[in-house]
Amino acid sequence: FLPLLQYPNRISTTTTTISRRFSFEDDWLEDDDEDHDIYWLEDFAAENEDQSLGEAIGAGEAVVCIPDVASREETLDLFQAGLNAVARRDEPAARGRSRFSVSDPEAFSSDVVLLCDEILCRVLDHLDDTIPSIFETLFVPDDIANDWADQQPLNAQGEQPTVPPPDHIRDMCDSLRDLYLMGELEWSEGEPAINVYEGGGYFGAHKDHLALTVLIPLTTPDSDFEGGGTGFWKGNREVDENPATQPDLILKPPAGSALIFGGDVTHAGMPVAAGYRSVFVCSFSTKTPVSQPDRLHGMQAPPKVSPNFKGTI
Numbered sequence: 001f002l003p004l005l006q007y008p009n010r011i012s013t014t015t016t017t018i019s020r021r022f023s024f025e026d027d028w029l030e031d032d033d034e035d036h037d038i039y040w041l042e043d044f045a046a047e048n049e050d051q052s053l054g055e056a057i058g059a060g061e062a063v064v065c066i067p068d069v070a071s072r073e074e075t076l077d078l079f080q081a082g083l084n085a086v087a088r089r090d091e092p093a094a095r096g097r098s099r100f101s102v103s104d105p106e107a108f109s110s111d112v113v114l115l116c117d118e119i120l121c122r123v124l125d126h127l128d129d130t131i132p133s134i135f136e137t138l139f140v141p142d143d144i145a146n147d148w149a150d151q152q153p154l155n156a157q158g159e160q161p162t163v164p165p166p167d168h169i170r171d172m173c174d175s176l177r178d179l180y181l182m183g184e185l186e187w188s189e190g191e192p193a194i195n196v197y198e199g200g201g202y203f204g205a206h207k208d209h210l211a212l213t214v215l216i217p218l219t220t221p222d223s224d225f226e227g228g229g230t231g232f233w234k235g236n237r238e239v240d241e242n243p244a245t246q247p248d249l250i251l252k253p254p255a256g257s258a259l260i261f262g263g264d265v266t267h268a269g270m271p272v273a274a275g276y277r278s279v280f281v282c283s284f285s286t287k288t289p290v291s292q293p294d295r296l297h298g299m300q301a302p303p304k305v306s307p308n309f310k311g312t313i
């Protein structure tokens with residue numbers, strides 16, 4: 001996490017803000033005829049026919065937006081569950097942002113877990129069906145060269161992962177859905193999570209550092225909140241980046257859309273001016289022999305160890 005950025009009250013007018021599907025088409029946007037939109041963060045990448053979309057996403061050159069992965073009722077249920085968790089909590093939210101692990105039984109009921117699971121499965125199915133190069137380039141170990149490690153984003157320590165998943169993953173799993181259902185993913189700390197931003201709330205610029213991020217807004221711009229949105233910066237390959245500028249692109253898709261991007265992309269939850277903004281978010285990579293045990297439970301409650309337990313875990 002790169003701490004950063006004092007946001008000015010006013011968003012720079014050079015920043016492109018896209019809040020409704022097709023309401024603002026310009027060079028950023030390509031309608032892919034696959035029932036999702038592609039936003040290019042690098043112009044050259046859009047024209048590079050040798051590169052798959054999975055590679056472009058992995059390189060931080062493209063962000064994909066899938067519309068309608070969750071219904072209004074579903075996003076309202078999750079948003080309400082987030083608000084309830086905020087109301088039950090004692091401490092005030094730092095930076096106007098609260099963040100709850102979906103797996104936290106004190107924050108959410110099992111209905112919420114099941115709904116998040118179902119929505120994530122829909123997103124993974126869409127990606128498997130329409131952008132199989134995501135699974136092929138970013139998740140599955142290559143059986144010839146050790147390409148997997150090279151394709152991964154730098155981890156939070158700025159290092160390139162070196163230990164790939166075991167080869168048998170390729171025989172066991174054909175898709176993102178398989179990896180998810182077979183428990184072969186590792187997750188960003190505390191994720192999947194639901195973030196709730198109140199007026200003034202934001203999430204400073206950072207990289208997620210895992211192979212893929214799925215970010216599903218649970219509230220809709222203009223009707224539920226003002227300001228906000230997810231900001232993206234170009235040129236994410238620089239590790240030491242501390243963006244002093246406004247984002248190049250701010251996406252504000254309606255509740256129930258899914259934004260998909262890679263772990264090297266510098267992005268932020270932009271400050272909410274009024275109302276509540278909420279997102280369901282998770283970043284994940286294929287599990288490897290060096291994955292931390294506390295990153296593997298996903299939406300399941302982490303194992304609890306009794307205080308009397310004397311052994312090692």
Ligand SMILES: O=C(O)CCC(=O)C(=O)O
Pocket residue numbers: 195203208215229230231267268269270279281
């Ligand atoms: O709120 C957003 O749009 C960004 C959230 C985010 O980047 C995160 O939770 O890692």
Ligand SMILES: [Fe+2]
Pocket residue numbers: 206207208267
């Ligand atoms: Fe993030």
